[in-house]
Amino acid sequence: MNLPRQLLALIPALSLATAALANTPPADVAGGADHPLIKRFAGSWLAGQRVAEWDAAELPGSAQVNKRDKQKFADVISLEGKVTRLLYIAPQGKSSLEVWRNYEQALSQAGLKKRFVCERDCYDLYLSWARQFDPNKGMNWAKAYIEAPGGRSYALTSALNSDEGRMLVGTLGKPGQEATVLLYTSVAANAKTGYVATYLQVVEPKAMATGQVSVDPAALQAGLAAEGRVTLTGLFFDTGKTELKPESKAQLDAMAELLKSQPALKAYIVGHTDNVGSFDANEKLSLARAQAVVAALTAAPYKVDAKRLAPKGLASLAPVAGNGDDAGKARNRRVELVAQ
Known part of the structure; x- marks a missing residue:
């Protein structure tokens, strides 16, 4: 079939437009925004966010697991305050190391005091973290899917995994006002997606509002x-x-x-x-x-x-x-x- 020259001239433009749409990240989760202390990796999609103005939170305090119970960390940080949890999906084509290194460098430049870092052989650390604190289960607040090449989709509840997983925990801010930060990056769902997932948890010291309950x-x-x-x-x-x-x-x-x-x-x-x-x-x-x-x-x-x-x-x-x-x-x- 012979197409008019005008239509033939439009095909390259339409192809470019389609490619641009494919590379455009989905809209951020409703009401979502970066934490004031930590901005997202450029071009990332904020897929999920949960903010508790005051709550308890527990984070691994080191990469060491309990000698008797391999499913639990030997050191746990128990905190109370404002708890912010964010899940980002980086643009396709970015390596997990590139995403990780950018976050790590930005946090270091901001004055992060690292409590521990795991960049290699983090499989056991991820399993202990997943079993004890179950971050993926908590992702029920990120109700969307990662669309992978070939038409397959993966729930965000399985975005985090051990594949190329890296973690750090540290504190950021002035003495006495430090926020505790957990950063974890990995391949999103699996290598077939071509995406990288980033989980950020920030716990800021904050006094609980009192006087809300009377005692009889x-x-x-x-x-x-x-x-x-x-x-x-x-x-x-x-x-x-x-x-x-x-x-x-x-x-x-x-x-x-x-x-x-x-x-x-x-x-x-x-x-x-x-x-x-x-x-x-x-x-x-x-x-x-x-x-x-x-x-x-x-x-x-x-x-x-x-x-x-x-x-x-x-x-x-x-x-x-x-x-x-x-x-x-x-x-x-x-x-x-x-x-x-």
């Missing part, structure tokens, strides 16, 4: 009457610390009022933890927190008789939720009032 002594009494124990949700500690934070006052006031209104009541103050870290360390932490509560109640202004309160620490022996995700771990980190 009657509710404590109702919990004791119904189950013989009640979780003290208004007690607050910094991660890994045993000192009660000032915002615990409302809970202590309610406990003191309950004990005053029930002079025959004797109680155990029982500390609990999640299963992160060694059992011995968690047992000491849970007991020390229970002791801190007892010390606060027996001191001025409450002056509860110390004979009425007994501190105990059960570490992770009595969970109320699974420890497979941050929400479950947060529920397990608690202090309870248990009637003797």
